[in-house]
Amino acid sequence: MSTRIRRSVLLRGAAVAATAGAVLAGVLAGHPAPEQAPKAQNAAASGPVETEDQAKAAARKSGERVEVLSLRTERREIFAEPNAMPVS
Incomplete structure (x- = not known):
């Protein structure tokens, strides 16, 4: 596998992980814990x-x-x- 293909796969994986983390952080920040509601x-x-x-x-x-x-x-x-x- 060429370096260019490996790099694009890694960048795509990093972008997916960053997006999933941002979505998860937004969801968790939007809902207070039951004891804090x-x-x-x-x-x-x-x-x-x-x-x-x-x-x-x-x-x-x-x-x-x-x-x-x-x-x-x-x-x-x-x-x-x-x-x-x-x-x-």
Whole structure:
């Protein structure tokens, strides 16, 4: 194999590796770790809110929506709104 062909194969491999590294770094930088993820929905409550009544009271007090943890499933999350309307 000639030097020119070997060099082009190496350069192509290096370009692919650099591109893959840049894409991977961008993906990892864009998603915070679960323990670092912001919890805006429950920030209004002083702690976890298990019942719907607790969530309604916390939402009215804070003026922000609060998640009802006891009603959470894999496919939905239920929030109590400050205006007392439940939202899924």
